[in-house]
Amino acid sequence: MIFVDGVPFSTISSQESDTLAALMEHPVLVSASHALKAKQERKFSVSEESGSQRSTQSRYVYIFQREYATVDPALVDFVGTDEATTCVGLVIRNQKNGMVSVAHMDSPKIVDMGFDQMLSLLVDQNVDIDLDVHMIGGFEDVTLKHANGTTWSESHAKSDGYSFPLCKKMIETMEKRREKFHIQTLFVLGHNTKRDSQGNAYPIFNGFLVETSTGSLTPASFERATRCPDEIVRRIRVSAAYEDPTWNGKLLETYDTLADRFVIASCCWTSNQRYIALRLEQLSDADILLNCSTSPSAEGPDFVDNERRQWEYIIKHPDWQYTFPLRQPRIFKRTADGGWKSCLPTSEDSSQEPQAETSLQMT
Template identity: 65%
Template sequence: MIFVDGVPFTTHSSSSTSQPQGMDILIALLGNPSLVSASNSLKANPERKFSDSEETSPERSKCVYIFQREYATVDPAIVDFVGTDEATTCVGIVIRNQKTGMTSVAHMDSPKIVEMGLSQMLALLLDDSLDTVLDVHLIGGFEDVSLQHANGSNSVSESQADLDGYSFPLCSKIVHALGSREEKFHVRTMCVLGHNTRKDSDGKTYPIFNGFVVETATGVVIPASFDRSSRCPDEVVRRIRVSASYEDTSWNGKLLETYDYSTDCFKIAPCRWTLRQYHIALSLQNYSDSELLSICSTSPTAEGPDFVDNLKRQWNYLIEHPYWTETFPKRQPRVFARSADGRWKRC
């Protein structure tokens, strides 16, 4: 159940069953004055830049970073920030138990993982109270297609044509799933789609924000970006898991597991990749950077400057390690603990 301003949020219209589930409530949420104000407040904040190359000390902020299709639930007594970036058509979702401060963040990239992904996120957030207040923030996605006819169109086919793309179906699925569950989700931020879109002089659209962090002690969400040194630990392997997980049936419909809040350790659960990925990696090395953007991205014009380089590093790893059991011996997770200087160290 969705709440806004402390009261249940409902719409008075009903969509045709041929339209995306959650479309009406999504459009209504995007137009809600309180949520519009929250989006404007978020956009007024300067972006915080994270880098692991900063001077290290036991007093440095403790951060948990998640990649695409991953999630992590953190304890505010242990972790200061949890966040993600590199999102274009993806959506970041934050769910926080207002009483305990326990916070879960996911980087969702497909409607297919939303329902089970929410269950994974909520597993460590819910307590015995029937009145648990769960604060929710949605940030990411942008208008990669026109939504001009999405609201109030008399033609289903016309409306459907405008909803092709990635961001809108994903956002629709998320709000539909939230509204369908019995838990009480208090939506605080809805900085998605039009609220997270800017245009250049040629009319091309781009996301305003590609990332954010949650300050776990307060629940405040801050625009953020991370450099390569701070997207850790185990950056390349975790990137490979994203694409490999689509062919690994053990991850069907699931978010990728990363972090154990009880020990403050990253436990990168194993994921199988096949020789097919090895051959794909070999073949893709023959394409130009512009071709790779077109082939490998859902939003080629909106990707960051290191997008292609990140792909090439993944492919180099796959070529050097074609068998997944080399990376996950005995099918065990890769475990990383925080060392005395605050950096992650392989156990």
């Protein structure tokens, strides 16, 4: 069930209900989009501090594509994600206890089960709880021809693309569930689109940060070293999960809410993926963008390098059991200054995340 401004939301037309279209035009949500757009993006970076004295840093959790994490504000200060173009970031916050779940959705196929996963630690099935919801990401990744008199919903009705079907599925899922979803932010599609002088579309924001104590959102981007722990392995899981039946229809599990540690569940990759990696690494940067991205013109400057580093790892370690022996998860505990440290032996090739010797800065 969807609420806006504290009121149950529904739309009925003579032909077909189009809740997403109506929500995109709701004055309260349009105003919220304008307010978010006016905010300055915060940048996360890792800085080396000299001397033995180190200040206590903010405790944060970073989410990659297709991952989710439910965090306790008593243990985590911030949770965020970035690198979203056609993907959509979803935030669900329990109004009563402040627990927050964040997911980086990349396909309509994972939405239904993804909501089940996110809500499993957020709500008690026997208690009626109000949930704040924010959707940030996705953009108009198809060319829309607006004829005179054409409405927003009509112009999208025949569109393809990746962002629109994902947003529509997320809204439909909330609409049919019994939980009370109070949509606070709907910064997607047209609201999150800018165009260059040639008319090419780009997302305005690719990421965000949630302050768990208040539930407030800020546009954000992250330096490579802050996308931790276990950056390369977690990136590989995104593509490998599509061939691993263990993860059919699911978001990838990464974080232990109660223990405030990363427990990166295993995922296997096949010899076919090594073969694909060998072929793809021979491509030019331009061809990599065309073959590996849903939005080649909108990707960040490090997209190609991130892809190449994943292929190098798979080529060097084609057997997934090197990374996940006996299908055991990779576990990382939080250090005193907010970094992460492996609890179990991991490959030196995949341990590229900052450990206790790094600290986080926001600008």
